[in-house]
Amino acid sequence: MSDSLTFGIDEAQEKIEKLTEKLVEAKGIANELTSTKIYIQDTRKKDLDHYIEEIRLDFTRTFHHEPEGFYLVAEGQNGRCQISLSKRKSFF
DSSP: OHHHHHHHHHHHHHHHHHHHHHHHHHHHHHHHHHTOOOOOOOOOOOOHHHHHHHHHHHHHHHHSSOOTTOEEEEEETTEEEEEEOSTTOOOO
């Protein structure tokens, strides 16, 4: 009886170790995504709301999730502008 119990514990411990490895891998990927900068040169002239929606949809198609916590940074000769890509419309 104790042998089967020990085997069950060993099996569970192996599964936990595999899950821990996957979590470490996922954390690394998440850190890479949060520190990635994507530069887009776009000369189209559009309404700002339409432009934000288009960029948000491109992000969703590319990364398969909503861009919560991500924002578009526009830099030009006259300064810098940050625009939130989340649907909550929060501005930084």
